[in-house]
Amino acid sequence: MVKPENLGPVIDEHPFFKGIDLALRDLLVGCAANERFEAGTMLFRQGDAADKFYLIRAGTVAIEIDQPGQPPIVVETLTEGEVVGWAWIVEPYRATFDARAVTLVRALSFDAKCLRRKMEADPVLGYDVLRRFVPVMAHRLSAARLQMLDLYAPPKPPKEKAVKAEKADKKSKGANRAPDARLKKAKKKDGK
Amino acid sequence: MNAPLLDPMVPQPFRIEKVRRDLSDTFTMEMVPESGGEFAFQPGQFNMLYVYGVGEVPISISGDPADRSVLVHTTRAVGQVTEALDALKPGDSLGVRGPFGTSWPVESAFGHDLVFVAGGVGLAPLRPAIYQAMANRERFGRVIVLYGARTPEDILYKKELERWRGRFDLDVLVTVDRATGKWGGNVGVVTNLITRGGFDPLNTTSFVCGPEVMMRYAAQALEKKGVNTSRVWVSVERNMKCGCGLCGHCQWGPHFTCKDGPVFRYDRVADLFQIREL
Numbered sequence: 001m002v003k004p005e006n007l008g009p010v011i012d013e014h015p016f017f018k019g020i021d022l023a024l025r026d027l028l029v030g031c032a033a034n035e036r037f038e039a040g041t042m043l044f045r046q047g048d049a050a051d052k053f054y055l056i057r058a059g060t061v062a063i064e065i066d067q068p069g070q071p072p073i074v075v076e077t078l079t080e081g082e083v084v085g086w087a088w089i090v091e092p093y094r095a096t097f098d099a100r101a102v103t104l105v106r107a108l109s110f111d112a113k114c115l116r117r118k119m120e121a122d123p124v125l126g127y128d129v130l131r132r133f134v135p136v137m138a139h140r141l142s143a144a145r146l147q148m149l150d151l152y153a154p155p156k157p158p159k160e161k162a163v164k165a166e167k168a169d170k171k172s173k174g175a176n177r178a179p180d181a182r183l184k185k186a187k188k189k190d191g192k
Numbered sequence: 193m194n195a196p197l198l199d200p201m202v203p204q205p206f207r208i209e210k211v212r213r214d215l216s217d218t219f220t221m222e223m224v225p226e227s228g229g230e231f232a233f234q235p236g237q238f239n240m241l242y243v244y245g246v247g248e249v250p251i252s253i254s255g256d257p258a259d260r261s262v263l264v265h266t267t268r269a270v271g272q273v274t275e276a277l278d279a280l281k282p283g284d285s286l287g288v289r290g291p292f293g294t295s296w297p298v299e300s301a302f303g304h305d306l307v308f309v310a311g312g313v314g315l316a317p318l319r320p321a322i323y324q325a326m327a328n329r330e331r332f333g334r335v336i337v338l339y340g341a342r343t344p345e346d347i348l349y350k351k352e353l354e355r356w357r358g359r360f361d362l363d364v365l366v367t368v369d370r371a372t373g374k375w376g377g378n379v380g381v382v383t384n385l386i387t388r389g390g391f392d393p394l395n396t397t398s399f400v401c402g403p404e405v406m407m408r409y410a411a412q413a414l415e416k417k418g419v420n421t422s423r424v425w426v427s428v429e430r431n432m433k434c435g436c437g438l439c440g441h442c443q444w445g446p447h448f449t450c451k452d453g454p455v456f457r458y459d460r461v462a463d464l465f466q467i468r469e470l
Contacts, residue, residue, distance in 0.1 A: 062379065074371040076380035081388065102376060139387065142409075146381045147369050151403040152312030152342040154217060155270050 007032045010108060014055045015081045016132060024125050031114035037101035043084060048095045050087035052109045056080055059105030064098040072098060076143070086137055088112035089130070200436045203242045203287025206263065208280055214348055218313060219278055220254065220266040226285065230260035234295030235320030236399075236427060236455040240435045241265065241277060242287030249273040250432035250450070252317035253291060257324055263288065266316035266348070292435040294455045296321040296425060298328070301397035304423070305333040309410045311340045311382050311402025315348045317427050317454075318401045322356070329361055334391055336363040340382025340406070343368050344375040363390060382406065386413040393418030400458075401427040408465045411458045424458040 008029050011017050017025065035054070037043060043054060043061060054061075060079045064072035075097065078084055084107070087095050093112065119126035210222040225231060233239075233253050242248045249271070255264025269278040280286060298306075298321050306325055310318050325335050337356060341347045347366060357364040365385045367378035378385070382402070396419045400410045407426045414424050430442035430449035437451030445464045447453060 060378075074375075074379045076384070077367075077378045079378075079388065143381045143384055146383065146405075146409060149405060150342065150369065151406050152340070152346060152369070154268065 007034060007108065010034070010057070011055075014057065014108065016055050016083050016136075020128065024122075024128055027118050027122065027125050028110065028115070031111045031118065033109050033111070035107050035109045037105040037107070039101055039103050039105075041101050043099040043101065043105075043107075044095045045098050046095055050085060050093045050095050051112045053083060053085035053088050053112065054099075054107040054109050056082050056084060057106045057108060059107075060102040061105055062100045062102050064100055066098055072100075076140075076147075077102065083133075083136055086133055086140075088116075089133055200289060200292070201434065203240070203248075203289045205285050206288045208282050208284050208286065209262065210282060211280070214266060215268075215346060217270070218266060218268045218348065220264060221277070221280070222255075222262050222264050223286070223288070224262055225288075231263045231291075232260050233257055233263075233291035233320075235298060235324050236296040236317060237291035237293050238317075238432070238435075238450075238454060239263070239265070239288050239290030239292065240432070241267075241273075242289070243273055243276040243280070244285070244287065246276040247273045248287075248289075248433075249277070250292075250429075250435065252427070252454070254316040254319045255323075257320050258327055266313065266319075268313050289435055292432075292450055294453055296324075296399050296427075296455055297397075298324045301325075301423075302328070302331045303333070303395075305391040305396040306335045307386075307391050307396055307398040307414075307419075308335075308337045308339075309382060309386065309398060309400040309402070309414075310338070311406040311410075312342065312346070313348060314402030314406075314427070315339055318399055319349065319352075321399055326356075326359075326362065333395065334363065335361065336365070336391055338382055338385040339364070339366045340385070340402070341366070341368050343370050343372050344377075345372065381409075383409050383413040386410060386417060389417060394420075397423045397425075399425050399427075399455075404428070404465065411462070421459040421462060422457060425455055426458050426461070427454045428456055428461070429454060 008025060011025055011028055011032060046066060056078060058080055060077050061084050062074045063076050064074050066072045084099050087093060119129055205226040206223040207226050208221055208223045212220045214220055235257050238250050238252045240248045241251050251265045251267050254266040255262060267274050267277055269275045308318050308322055322337060325332060353364055353366060356362050367380050367382055367385055368375060371379045398414050398419060400407050411424050415421050428444060428449055430444050432450040433439045433441040435450050437448040442449040
């Protein structure tokens with residue numbers, strides 16, 4: 001097992017903490033641990049205390065929503081180089097989804113209480129960690145919205161479009177017809 | 193085949209040789225000219241397919257540009273003409289005008305990493321470019337195919353993707369919006385695969401094809417990753433009618449999609465993607 005003091009280079013290598021200041025990284029090391037999850041095991045479940053977050057070093061993690069009597073719905077999968085869990089940073093610090101190892105997963109975990117304490121004490125560390133987490137959260141939100149759009153669904157049946165077009169056509173024809181009718185009426189009046 | 197070049201408005205009769213069902217609503221037809229001869233095209237170009245007595249529809253060519261003996265089209269049955277196409281069987285005849293439009297500039301990517309980003313049936317217009325890239329594999333850095341589908345059941349060319357994935361010189365990543373059954377692969381939008389990278393953004397050319405919203409977000413994700421938008425190409429679909437820039441039905445801003453497109457350099461059309469009325 002990798003000793004905590006030796007996790008510094010492992011943190012440096014992970015894309016999430018790319019370019020982190022050495023002094024800040026040393027503060028992180030004290031909260032970090034190296035973990036391994038067999039395929040099928042849970043990293044955390046919805047409602048659990050969000051007492052950790054993970055940086056995936058190898059393997060795939062599925063973010064899921066449980067549903068009674070049916071297999072869970074996989075919302076997204078995360079893989080090497082990505083971060084799992086952000087509820088540790090937002091009160092009330094409870095996991096909002098399940099996270100399951102799809103394959104064997106090797107990850108760095110960070111003790112949330114330990115890190116929050118250090119972030120409170122050292123705003124530079126706090127800002128740096130938040131600066132890295134916010135884009136991840138923004139990206140996930142944007143991806144979730146795109147996913148909701150169901151972009152690859154078959155286009156709307158043309159019939160529906162045709163009916164709309166037909167209605168619009170009738171309206172416009174009606175508008176065009178009006179001057180003709182007025183013209184005929186006028187001609188009649190003129191006795192032509 | 194010379195006749196369409198002489199008069200692009202006159203359909204040439206083709207005979208259907210094979211029909212393969214890809215998905216519940218998507219099928220691939222192989223056809224040959226009834227007059228014999230070959231059919232040359234560039235990856236990304238399209239033909240106007242004419243179902244006699246029903247109408248014409250623009251469909252991208254999805255076969256191998258190196259194989260001129262057969263013309264391949266993958267089509268999704270979503271309207272009157274495509275549904276009539278779906279009803280055709282081997283031995284039946286249909287009219288073909290083309291090839292029309294601009295092509296994926298595969299050769300401009302020589303020396304670069306080449307990233308294909310496809311969504312849904314958007315993989316079909318990209319497939320000829322993937323074939324061409326594979327035929328010239330040594331001339332590129334990494335070649336990566338990123339593909340997003342609705343569900344595992346909606347993955348187009350599944351066997352071919354598996355075969356490509358088995359090659360040691362091609363990276364294929366597939367993701368679905370919604371996992372079903374025993375799917376153990378990626379779940380999430382195709383732009384997530386771009387974010388994961390695996391290519392050198394400063395030395396990358398990317399071809400993107402799929403629903404317009406997906407292309408917009410994919411191009412943005414590539415740009416965010418550091419890829420210059422002048423090296424990102426997209427394929428745009430509009431109401432093509434004549435196929436050769438005469439009728440104006442497919443006008444998109446200052447462009448006629450059939451003649452100036454369907455393949456556009458993204459930085460030249462990025463603004464048009466933002467105009468709702470277009």
